[in-house]
Amino acid sequence: xSQFSRREFLGAAAVGxxxxxxxxxxxxxxxxxxxxxxxxxxxxxxxxxxxDWDLPTLITNCAKAGCLGIELRTTHKHGVEPALTxxxxxxxxxxxxxxEVECVGIGSNERYDNPDPAVVAKAIDATKxxxxxxxxxxxxxxxxxPDSFHPxxxxxxxIEQIGKSLNILGEYAAGFGQQxxxxxxxxxxxxxxxxxxxxxxxxxxxxxxxxxxxxDLDAPGLEHNxxxxxxRFGETAHIHLLDSxxxxxxxxxxxxxKIDYAGWLMLEEGTVPADPAAALIEQRQLFDKxxxxxxxxxx
Numbered sequence: 046x047s048q049f050s051r052r053e054f055l056g057a058a059a060v061g062x063x064x065x066x067x068x069x070x071x072x073x074x075x076x077x078x079x080x081x082x083x084x085x086x087x088x089x090x091x092x093x094x095x096x097d098w099d100l101p102t103l104i105t106n107c108a109k110a111g112c113l114g115i116e117l118r119t120t121h122k123h124g125v126e127p128a129l130t131x132x133x134x135x136x137x138x139x140x141x142x143x144x145e146v147e148c149v150g151i152g153s154n155e156r157y158d159n160p161d162p163a164v165v166a167k168a169i170d171a172t173k174x175x176x177x178x179x180x181x182x183x184x185x186x187x188x189x190x191p192d193s194f195h196p197x198x199x200x201x202x203x204i205e206q207i208g209k210s211l212n213i214l215g216e217y218a219a220g221f222g223q224q225x226x227x228x229x230x231x232x233x234x235x236x237x238x239x240x241x242x243x244x245x246x247x248x249x250x251x252x253x254x255x256x257x258x259x260x261d262l263d264a265p266g267l268e269h270n271x272x273x274x275x276x277r278f279g280e281t282a283h284i285h286l287l288d289s290x291x292x293x294x295x296x297x298x299x300x301x302x303k304i305d306y307a308g309w310l311m312l313e314e315g316t317v318p319a320d321p322a323a324a325l326i327e328q329r330q331l332f333d334k335x336x337x338x339x340x341x342x343x344x
């Protein structure tokens with residue numbers, strides 16, 4: 046073996062040993078990386094904090110906060126509505142594509158509880174328009190509501206009506222690569238009611254959007270109620286102020302980590318601070334700390 050080839054051989058052997066040490070053996074930190082909850086992300090529902098921001102401002106403020114997903118609630122200043130032309134939709138899509146912020150979808154106000162079939166049919170048609178809009182702008186789904194019970198109408202009938210409506214929409218949305226997300230909302234917000242609706246709405250393209258309501262804590266408690274619907278969760282859930290003294294967000298995060306949820310926990314808060322953009326940064330920082338603690342405890 047010549048001197049050159051020997052040096053080459055020894056060098057290659059050293060590199061091989063180094064690679065074996067690096068990749069052939071467990072590395073410090075791998076177990077940490079593999080903990081559950083790695084795909085939980087923080088986002089914003091425009092609701093109150095972002096309702097007065099136009100789309101460029103909304104995207105900019107979210108990017109600064111590291112809040113990389115937005116649910117565009119209908120009727121807000123961002124102006125993303127079914128009336129947009131094809132060119133306007135492409136412009137919205139491009140704004141998101143050119144940023145690091147993702148359009149998670151549309152937050153509609155459509156509901157399917159009304160005893161009048163014509164009203165329900167109109168709501169279904171309106172939801173279909175939102176589904177097409179979400180598809181066109183690069184979103185992945187549409188949030189809808191169950192919503193209320195009505196006098197002299199058996200609750201079971203309303204539950205069945207809502208569930209069947211959701212099946213229609215789940216099938217339609219699948220053709221556009223969209224998901225229907227049923228917000229835990231209104232008089233239907235108790236989790237046993239939501240489970241009953243989802244038992245009827247058995248289309249797999251219909252998911253539950255957790256909403257962090259006080260009713261989540263009804264006996265026998267948060268974990269029990271969470272477990273009632275955890276197998277039907279969609280890609281989004283709503284949370285409120287993470288430093289709230291009235292809702293156990295830390296426990297909620299632990300439950301989401303436990304099931305290794307992959308989706309968006311989206312801030313939807315009605316109390317408007319003096320500086321929502323600064324408050325969003327603070328909430329993101331708190332979210333990171335709380336999620337890390339949850340992963341350390343559960344993962």
